[in-house]
Amino acid sequence: MSNDTKTRGRILRAPENFVDRSLAHDITTLGLNEERRGFLRKGFLAAGAALASGSALAQAAKGTAFEGDPNILKLPEHATTLGKPVATNAYGMPSKFETNLLRRESPGLTRVSAASVSFTPLQGLFGIITPSGLHFERHHQGWYDIDPATHRFMINGLVKNPKVYTMDDLMRLPSVSRMHFIECGANTAMEWGNVAVPTVQYSHGMLSCSEFTGVPLSVLLEDAGYDKKNAKFILAEGGDGSGMTRTISIERALDDVIVAWGMNGEMLRPENGYPLRLVVPGVQGVSWVKWLRRIEVGDKPYATKDEAIHYIDAMPDGMYRQYTSIQECKSVITTPSSGQTLLDKGFYNITGLAWSGRGKVKRVDVSVDGGRNWRTARLETPVLSKCLTRFNIDWVWDGSPVVLQSRAIDETGYVQPKINELRAVRGTKSIYHNNAIQSWKVAESGEVSNVQVY
């Protein structure tokens, strides 16, 4: 097992014995006084009586009764010493015990690491917000830390008033803050070719979700006086060496697109487009142009290299579909997932993420028998449009081999397809836009692996 699963996301064995010495020892660290100690012993006796008739949850290795210990007054060192001081001019970091939870590059995916991907470790994350330090990266020519004082943003083309903005100009404008997912069009690409990548980090980790803040593009287009008769498309141009340029329809540009500087409360991170990027909710990540420096308004699609050669869908008839942009409804179980190990039977919380580029997630169903039976999961709130939705569902594992799946349904009624349903329409040569149901197999040993179930 690679070391990227040695983290909170890994499900470790609960203590074997109901009352074991190591736990009894831990009791000694709880620092109870002598009066409480007597009470605890009574409590322990009561606990013993209750065990035989405990609920399913109680039987599910979810806590352990304890016995007294002569060292019960002993406290752990951190409860008796002066800890570290508050931060002074330092930016806070995760615990030293969480250093395995990192973005990781997929070795050999590209020839140059500056034109590569680092994946978000979904198997170790909770809720819907992706910590900015773990936001996935996909660069075409590397990333830059651009001085915001020198950065300029221009609007030109079919507009009455072409303009150039400084960052300070932009940040005085009416702003909005909205939570949205961003998913690379190539996320889950390897699955088209039956390549079972080892973890959900590599299968689905070109997916992140943040709260973005910026000025609506509609405000800028209105102010520039875009040509309401002839404007049909915009071109967004990034400031990187790849000359990244993407066409977006004027309807979408006027809808919910944001020229954003804020991400999860602070300025964008350099590798996510600092100081300015386009946020195009529901649309594949390549259109969220980073280091944004120009919007041109035009009357036809621009068919740039990144929309004529790359990010096109190979169809069964040998033709390629261009301008697929919306990320269709999709979901994935993040725990338990491939690379993790269930080390005993009993109760587990199955959890995962669902999303749709067309609006809100309406429902997520979970199967623990490879798609024969489905139960509806609990959705955590808020459930927002074009945003990740976290789902949870109870499960008691009986120790037999099972296949776990999740299936999302969005507010349009669209149902996440099986991989074979997708292949029937799209063939097998695609790279992009795979939103099929993901299957994780739990072996009798508890090991979870990536499998395809048809």
Add this chain to the structure above:
Amino acid sequence: MSNDTKTRGRILRAPENFVDRSLAHDITTLGLNEERRGFLRKGFLAAGAALASGSALAQAAKGTAFEGDPNILKLPEHATTLGKPVATNAYGMPSKFETNLLRRESPGLTRVSAASVSFTPLQGLFGIITPSGLHFERHHQGWYDIDPATHRFMINGLVKNPKVYTMDDLMRLPSVSRMHFIECGANTAMEWGNVAVPTVQYSHGMLSCSEFTGVPLSVLLEDAGYDKKNAKFILAEGGDGSGMTRTISIERALDDVIVAWGMNGEMLRPENGYPLRLVVPGVQGVSWVKWLRRIEVGDKPYATKDEAIHYIDAMPDGMYRQYTSIQECKSVITTPSSGQTLLDKGFYNITGLAWSGRGKVKRVDVSVDGGRNWRTARLETPVLSKCLTRFNIDWVWDGSPVVLQSRAIDETGYVQPKINELRAVRGTKSIYHNNAIQSWKVAESGEVSNVQVY
């Protein structure tokens, strides 16, 4: 001006001249081809014609028209070179241009920095999510980075089955993810005594907001078999050297309290209680016990030192009010705010935060004349219960001195009070629970300062 305002939060002067050479030079960096260059020149002529009749927004220094330049094909270096590679086993950090945006300790506030405060830089933040690296700190005996493999959590007292949980035990349980603010009861304390601290970071920065993930305390209490007849309160005990202990009513404990390990997608940060803290939505931060190791169920309040000596409200009659816990409805404008400078007249987006410990924010009004007239601000979605709400409102500054205020109203109908209304009831000797309307004065010079308006 202290260097903590030299950041995005500071409002810098927009370029003086509508067409200036420095901007024209920047146009040269946009890398347009010769065909487009001719078009741009035409666009520039059109822009010139439109300027005289521009909208209020257009007149508000929100962008600058441009002229052509012989170097128009010249690109900035970062657009012609290979950038940096994707992250490989590194945790992402903010831009080097954002290094002034940090938590800061208030010098001299306490004798020992391990028992002190570091404040969140609200003046430079966007939206509602506080980046975990900037989450405020308030420690009573310093912070610790506790090994989660050795951490234990116990439930005892009036329960049938006292239990000890490992982190792995807890993380298998049904979990919820919810966004909530946390505010120290002592936030805005200095304002009781008319001390006008220099920035919103120090006046309101013991306030943060995150998405928390964990197991509902109600699940644990039910499973432990709490005594439904006699249980009236719980005691939460932290693992730090201060022996932090807080009483919470059983009704609240069974309502929305979470035993949490996740914060903004990842594990709690060490200075915020890693690996386990209590989340007590709507209640002052001291009750969100960090490094949580024990919950005891009892039949009366515990009156521990942290609720008998500290965190009590001095009343006008010389008595102290105990067990004030709910953080009442409050708001503050974060930009423009004290320490920032408006360097020209014109359009600004006034933005700030509102919150209520009793539920959702219903409305936020903003005054630019010291409370005589109010306009209703736009609330960003989602508006969640016991969570920060971001508000925005348009404003054109005419260059005269003004006083900016915000006033929040929550879903119970409660209206955020003026400081004098609060003093009429609570006197002037309080430290805790000041939720009064905050006033920022903008001088003719554009400098913003902290003032009290009665």
